[in-house]
Amino acid sequence: MNEKAGEDVDLLVVGDGKAGKSLAMDRAKAGWSVVMVERDKIGGTCINVACIPTKTLVGSARALLTVRHAGEMGVEIDGEPAIDLGRLRAHKEGVVGGMVSAHAKMFADSGMDFILGTARFVGERTVEIRANDGATRTVRGRDVVVNTGTTPAVPALAGIAEAEVWNSETILHLERLPETMLILGGGYVGCEFASMFALFGTRVTLLQGGDQLLPREDPDVAGQVADILTDQGVDVRLGARANAVRREPGHGEVVVTLADGSDVRAQELLVATGRTPVTAGLGLDTAGVELTDRGFVAVDDHLRTTADHVWAAGDVAGSPQFTHASWNDFRVLRAILTGGDATTTTGRLVPYTVFITPELARVGLTETEARDRGHDVRVARLPVSAIPRAKTIHDTVGTWKAVVDAETDQILGAALLGRNAGEVITALQMAILGRLPYRQVRDAVITHPTMGEGLNLLFDALN
Numbered sequence: 065m066n067e068k069a070g071e072d073v074d075l076l077v078v079g080d081g082k083a084g085k086s087l088a089m090d091r092a093k094a095g096w097s098v099v100m101v102e103r104d105k106i107g108g109t110c111i112n113v114a115c116i117p118t119k120t121l122v123g124s125a126r127a128l129l130t131v132r133h134a135g136e137m138g139v140e141i142d143g144e145p146a147i148d149l150g151r152l153r154a155h156k157e158g159v160v161g162g163m164v165s166a167h168a169k170m171f172a173d174s175g176m177d178f179i180l181g182t183a184r185f186v187g188e189r190t191v192e193i194r195a196n197d198g199a200t201r202t203v204r205g206r207d208v209v210v211n212t213g214t215t216p217a218v219p220a221l222a223g224i225a226e227a228e229v230w231n232s233e234t235i236l237h238l239e240r241l242p243e244t245m246l247i248l249g250g251g252y253v254g255c256e257f258a259s260m261f262a263l264f265g266t267r268v269t270l271l272q273g274g275d276q277l278l279p280r281e282d283p284d285v286a287g288q289v290a291d292i293l294t295d296q297g298v299d300v301r302l303g304a305r306a307n308a309v310r311r312e313p314g315h316g317e318v319v320v321t322l323a324d325g326s327d328v329r330a331q332e333l334l335v336a337t338g339r340t341p342v343t344a345g346l347g348l349d350t351a352g353v354e355l356t357d358r359g360f361v362a363v364d365d366h367l368r369t370t371a372d373h374v375w376a377a378g379d380v381a382g383s384p385q386f387t388h389a390s391w392n393d394f395r396v397l398r399a400i401l402t403g404g405d406a407t408t409t410t411g412r413l414v415p416y417t418v419f420i421t422p423e424l425a426r427v428g429l430t431e432t433e434a435r436d437r438g439h440d441v442r443v444a445r446l447p448v449s450a451i452p453r454a455k456t457i458h459d460t461v462g463t464w465k466a467v468v469d470a471e472t473d474q475i476l477g478a479a480l481l482g483r484n485a486g487e488v489i490t491a492l493q494m495a496i497l498g499r500l501p502y503r504q505v506r507d508a509v510i511t512h513p514t515m516g517e518g519l520n521l522l523f524d525a526l527n
């Protein structure tokens with residue numbers, strides 16, 4: 065790359081997360097001059113070190129579980145099924161590598177100028193890019209989008225820096241499948257890895273500082289998640305707040321000292337205590353971009369930062385930390401940048417799925433949130449074992465729950481725990497978006513025998 069000074073482009077995107085890369089490709093194809101800078105992950109966090117590799121591994125864990133139970137379904141399998149770590153790693157890397165290559169090609173085909181390098185603001189709407197090949201370049205955008213994501217948080221625990229612990233990225237190197245593993249943090253990352261590694265055969269101890277897993281969920285739902293993990297062999301410890309970490313000499317065991325003074329130990333420790341916005345070293349203050357007191361880029365509901373024509377999107381902008389939320393940020397930005405549409409981030413219905421096995425899918429309000437907001441609430445519950453499809457696939461674990469407004473009959477939210485819940489939740493999301501009263505879902509003719517048919521049964525509970 066040649067050394068250039070002060071180029072002007074229509075759109076400058078810093079970080080190629082879901083929002084940024086989607087916008088960059090879209091606008092480049094529309095004929096805008098676009099520069100997008102990414103420091104090391106072509107295609108961003110999701111495809112390299114988050115959703116895609118983890119869900120690939122979850123797929124393998126589920127395959128193992130299916131084979132383990134095949135005999136109960138009349139399928140004879142010779143010998144104990146087991147994980148082949150080398151092939152598991154190769155499979156995961158194949159899926160990730162394929163998506164990374166596809167992204168590199170899509171970026172090139174779109175006509176954008178994609179630079180592998182690190183960007184730092186040096187003025188209004190202007191960044192200096194230190195490319196990974198050593199060259200530097202200064203680029204100013206008519207519009208600039210900051211999409212630099214988040215990174216695993218490192219909790220302030222004595223000894224953590226020296227204890228050679230894993231985070232959600234380093235664990236994916238799959239250097240070994242430990243016999244024993246501690247996981248610190250019972251949120252999305254902690255629960256997903258606990259379920260996955262327990263199915264792989266690791267004895268997992270999950271340390272959660274609070275009094276339930278997944279603190280945003282209703283206590284009964286979080287309790288069912290804890291029961292499922294326990295059934296998979298995970299030692300779930302609630303109220304287990306870590307104070308200090310050390311590793312015994314010669315890469316011995318990791319020892320976590322809890323607030324009550326007790327020690328827990330295992331071969332490895334995965335730290336899963338949240339994510340920190342990536343803003344350090346970006347020079348945002350130079351560009352007039354302010355942060356919130358939690359360190360995210362401050363944006364309004366049009367994703368406008370405090371600097372004119374500088375926007376932020378995805379995790380770093382404090383959007384819900386999901387790829388689909390970042391993708392929706394792209395739609396908001398595209399609408400605004402191409403004609404001032406009134407699209408905003410206000411009131412978005414953002415569902416999500418926690419990929420333990422079976423999965424927990426969520427949309428809308430929890431029962432607690434609905435009551436706190438003053439709704440007169442009716443609650444429908446259905447054991448997954450009541451759904452005919454669940455019996456035919458020999459997977460009856462889980463419970464579905466929906467929350468309905470007693471006055472309007474509208475569906476306020478749902479927590480579906482069970483096989484394929486992440487697919488079924490979309491049907492409920494559409495019902496909520498269309499403001500369908502629950503009776504219409506209850507009375508809809510749904511294909512038999514599918515998991516979706518459970519929606520008839522779920523709302524039957526309310527009459």
Ligand SMILES: Cc1cc2nc3c(=O)[nH]c(=O)nc-3n(C[C@H](O)[C@H](O)[C@H](O)COP(=O)(O)OP(=O)(O)OC[C@H]3O[C@@H](n4cnc5c(N)ncnc54)[C@H](O)[C@@H]3O)c2cc1C
Nearest residue numbers: 079081082103108109114183212213378379385386387390
């Ligand atoms: C283990 C794990 C599993 C997850 N699973 C799911 C899931 O199943 N479903 C789901 O919806 N979400 C999941 N998430 C969350 C999801 O990954 C994030 O919400 C999403 O990736 C955020 O994307 P983003 O658009 O904010 O930017 P990111 O994809 O984080 O991209 C930001 C990019 O900016 C780059 N960058 C940073 N600073 C600079 C700089 N100065 N110069 C140049 N480039 C820079 C970074 O290298 C990075 O590639 C998971 C997260 C984790 C950790």
Ligand SMILES: NC(=O)c1ccc[n+]([C@@H]2O[C@H](COP(=O)([O-])OP(=O)(O)OC[C@H]3O[C@@H](n4cnc5c(N)ncnc54)[C@H](O)[C@@H]3O)[C@@H](O)[C@H]2O)c1
Nearest residue numbers: 249250251252253254272273305306336337338385417418
């Ligand atoms: N399937 C998905 O969509 C998916 C999967 C993984 C991650 N994500 C996203 O990534 C984000 C980060 O996930 P995460 O699990 O790292 O964070 P999180 O905030 O969901 O959970 C962190 C947990 O760690 C606990 N904790 C914090 N400090 C502790 C300590 N010292 N001792 C014990 N427990 C402690 C907290 O109580 C909390 O429950 C999530 O907000 C989510 O949006 C999404």
